[in-house]
Amino acid sequence: MDFNSLPYSLEFVAGSGCILTLEERTALQTSLVIVKKNYKFQRILFWGKILGLQHDYFVAQGRGEDEMTDRKSLYSLNCVDWLLLPSVTDAMVEEVSKAAQGRFKGNPSFVYEHKVSQQEGKEQEKVARNVTEEKRLAVTVHHIDEEASVVPRGAFIQSLRGLVQTNRSFGGLSESEARRLENFMHFRKPKTLQKKPIPVKAEWAPAIDFLDVLSEDIPKGSWSLQFECARRVCVLRSLLWLGLTFYHVPMTPQHGYIYMGLGMKNLDLPFML
Amino acid sequence: MQRSGRDCGEMQRLDADGTGARQAASFKAFLQKSSSRSDRNLYDHLVLLLAKIMDERPDDAVDVLEDMSLELKRASFKDTQRSLRDHVTPSVGERLAEQQLLLFKHAQDFNHEDPTVETGFPNVNESAFYLEQAGVGLGREEMQRILLALKLLVESHGLPQCRLWGKILGTESSYIIAEAEYTEGDEEQSTDEDLQEEEEEESGTQENETDPVPRSTYLHPPMVPKEALGTGANRFFYFVCNEPGLPWVKLPSVSPAQITAARHICKGFTGRLDSPVLSYPPFPGKEANYLRAQIARISAGTQVSPSGFYQTVEEEGEEEEEMAHDQCLVNPEFEGVSSLEMAQSLSSWVHHIQHILKQGRCTWVNTAMKVEEDSIEEEEAAEKDEQADEPEPEYGPPLLTNLSQDAEMFHTPPWSLRLSSTITPQHAVAVLRSNLWPGAFAYSNGKRFENIY
Numbered sequence: 001m002d003f004n005s006l007p008y009s010l011e012f013v014a015g016s017g018c019i020l021t022l023e024e025r026t027a028l029q030t031s032l033v034i035v036k037k038n039y040k041f042q043r044i045l046f047w048g049k050i051l052g053l054q055h056d057y058f059v060a061q062g063r064g065e066d067e068m069t070d071r072k073s074l075y076s077l078n079c080v081d082w083l084l085l086p087s088v089t090d091a092m093v094e095e096v097s098k099a100a101q102g103r104f105k106g107n108p109s110f111v112y113e114h115k116v117s118q119q120e121g122k123e124q125e126k127v128a129r130n131v132t133e134e135k136r137l138a139v140t141v142h143h144i145d146e147e148a149s150v151v152p153r154g155a156f157i158q159s160l161r162g163l164v165q166t167n168r169s170f171g172g173l174s175e176s177e178a179r180r181l182e183n184f185m186h187f188r189k190p191k192t193l194q195k196k197p198i199p200v201k202a203e204w205a206p207a208i209d210f211l212d213v214l215s216e217d218i219p220k221g222s223w224s225l226q227f228e229c230a231r232r233v234c235v236l237r238s239l240l241w242l243g244l245t246f247y248h249v250p251m252t253p254q255h256g257y258i259y260m261g262l263g264m265k266n267l268d269l270p271f272m273l
Numbered sequence: 274m275q276r277s278g279r280d281c282g283e284m285q286r287l288d289a290d291g292t293g294a295r296q297a298a299s300f301k302a303f304l305q306k307s308s309s310r311s312d313r314n315l316y317d318h319l320v321l322l323l324a325k326i327m328d329e330r331p332d333d334a335v336d337v338l339e340d341m342s343l344e345l346k347r348a349s350f351k352d353t354q355r356s357l358r359d360h361v362t363p364s365v366g367e368r369l370a371e372q373q374l375l376l377f378k379h380a381q382d383f384n385h386e387d388p389t390v391e392t393g394f395p396n397v398n399e400s401a402f403y404l405e406q407a408g409v410g411l412g413r414e415e416m417q418r419i420l421l422a423l424k425l426l427v428e429s430h431g432l433p434q435c436r437l438w439g440k441i442l443g444t445e446s447s448y449i450i451a452e453a454e455y456t457e458g459d460e461e462q463s464t465d466e467d468l469q470e471e472e473e474e475e476s477g478t479q480e481n482e483t484d485p486v487p488r489s490t491y492l493h494p495p496m497v498p499k500e501a502l503g504t505g506a507n508r509f510f511y512f513v514c515n516e517p518g519l520p521w522v523k524l525p526s527v528s529p530a531q532i533t534a535a536r537h538i539c540k541g542f543t544g545r546l547d548s549p550v551l552s553y554p555p556f557p558g559k560e561a562n563y564l565r566a567q568i569a570r571i572s573a574g575t576q577v578s579p580s581g582f583y584q585t586v587e588e589e590g591e592e593e594e595e596m597a598h599d600q601c602l603v604n605p606e607f608e609g610v611s612s613l614e615m616a617q618s619l620s621s622w623v624h625h626i627q628h629i630l631k632q633g634r635c636t637w638v639n640t641a642m643k644v645e646e647d648s649i650e651e652e653e654a655a656e657k658d659e660q661a662d663e664p665e666p667e668y669g670p671p672l673l674t675n676l677s678q679d680a681e682m683f684h685t686p687p688w689s690l691r692l693s694s695t696i697t698p699q700h701a702v703a704v705l706r707s708n709l710w711p712g713a714f715a716y717s718n719g720k721r722f723e724n725i726y
Contacts, residue, residue, distance in 0.1 A: 016442060021406055268539045272539060
């Protein structure tokens with residue numbers, strides 16, 4: 001969620017159990033300003049918190065000129081000192097998915113060991129693939145952004161050159177629009193957009209309908225849409241990544257998402273529905 | 274017009290100004306009288322007409338006067354009032370707001386109550402403050418609403434004591450759960466008897482099919498009887514509501530079959546208490562029973578307190594030492610342990626709720642003994658049963674065991690313990706998180722402690 005709106009937007013997601021202690025909030029207020037200045041971000045967001053066994057990771061994300069491609073993530077253990085997370089490559093994703101199991105330990109230099117037996121000719125070698133928890137954190141943040149980030153329709157516009165920016169004249173979804181899952185989109189490079197039939201695409205506005213829609217997610221029902229806080233705030237919770245909460249106040253431009261959880265994908269989802 | 278001309282002429286002939294003014298006023302009133310056929314009056318029409326001429330300044334105004342007048346009359350046609358009134362349906366938010374308004378009203382007999390008498394509902398705000406320091410909570414406004422809803426619950430049901438157990442999120446709506454102790458006058462609900470009757474009916478239909486079909490020798494494993502109210506897993510009973518302000522619903526007591534089934538399935542909650550739980554292995558009951566079974570498991574696994582806060586009841590003449598104590602009392606001599614000590618080792622925390630055995634109860638029951646009481650067909654099988662080994666008694670860890678003795682699962686330690694703040698450890702609160710049931714928290718600060726899910 002946007003750093004500028006942090007004080008009051010935390011109230012909206014508190015219903016899911018995501019709160020920050022007073023100490024953490026005040027530390028964030030000061031340290032994120034310094035981070036924004038140092039890294040020259042245009043906008044800085046507090047992404048969320050991943051709970052580990054010994055310590056928790058606080059993650060922030062800075063956005064540059066292009067919101068979609070110009071993203072950098074940082075993490076901290078105490079909300080004061082922030083470290084840059086490595087950018088994610090496909091090779092890293094593969095390594096992490098094989099090696100890292102179980103909960104996050106809370107120690108960024110903890111090394112997950114994974115022995116892989118490779119056959120070269122007739123010899124079998126056991127090669128240890130070591131993955132640090134820092135890399136695991138980077139990959140998890142990347143996955144969550146890919147699969148579970150949410151923005152309301154119209155909040156971002158794509159210019160003709162492909163530059164994605166915030167829409168300053170976004171007035172918010174209406175109450176009836178906010179009840180429909182089709183008005184919320186994933187904030188990632190679109191995957192299913194091209195497969196839509198042309199008559200459907202004809203009704204879209206190309207500047208704002210350039211992202212995948214949430215109602216296309218498989219399995220259906222992996223998003224829970226509720227109205228909270230005496231029905232004023234529309235809250236979307238993901239069941240695939242337990243702990244991701246998206247809030248939007250209808251008829252206002254306030255929206256944002258935050259992740260507070262274990263950092264583990266919910267593989268029991270098909271059984272839970 | 275001619276008449277008015279004559280009147281003006283008459284006015285000129287009269288001398289007194291008073292009568293002239295009076296006549297002008299009465300003529301104006303005449304002009305303003307509404308016509309019987311339409312809603313207009315002459316005075317307004319003339320005013321509008323002249324204003325229009327003033328605005329438009331047409332050429333040959335005097336010739337087009339009649340046309341302009343007609344046009345004006347046509348343009349000022351008003352709809353007759355619609356016979357349909359706006360039907361305002363209160364939106365869901367407005368209805369909820371009205372119900373929540375009741376929370377803020379005092380009870381009728383508020384004046385008769387002595388505010389200094391200890392009330393049954395807990396000081397949720399105080400717990401919320403400490404829990405917020407620990408990084409756990411629901412936001413201040415919601416906690417305030419929950420506090421008021423608990424107050425209503427205590428007053429309406431006359432409960433001696435109740436506690437906020439926690440909140441469980443569902444896909445359509447969430448549950449807020451309150452825990453209360455049994456008093457002696459409570460009777461068992463008839464819904465539980467219905468469940469038992471249903472199971473008897475099922476076994477009855479099986480008997481009727483014996484003639485054409487060879488009788489199956491499969492016996493249902495004898496049903497483990499439920500624990501009595503006030504003991505074991507049914508020690509407390511629970512109320513749920515979807516939002517603070519909506520009426521509280523009492524959950525039925527839990528049976529061991531439900532607990533064992535709940536151990537095998539992983540199913541999400543929808544938020545409606547009567548929705549069916551479709552799963553394999555099949556769960557006996559609806560979502561209300563599933564919720565109650567999960568609450569029982571979570572309570573047994575994660576309700577902890579600082580060691581020394583509770584002490585066991587000592588019974589005289591106790592023969593079997595294997596019987597687990599099922600009651601513990603608040604230790605009046607508890608002095609309080611500093612949060613630094615609490616945060617350092619797990620042995621300063623103990624479970625104060627009985628562990629649930631594999632059977633699904635807290636005290637073990639030997640089901641083989643009950644076989645003799647059942648119907649004829651089972652007597653034949655009873656002979657075989659006696660030859661078989663008796664089921665082994667199950668033991669669980671006794672009450673008030675240390676947390677450091679909890680077993681690890683999946684290579685993760687079952688509890689995480691830390692101080693709430695590293696910068697100011699003098700005022701910090703010790704926070705305990707469960708790794709087996711993520712979401713269960715406990716905090717302790719000197720004398721106070723609290724569990725929440």
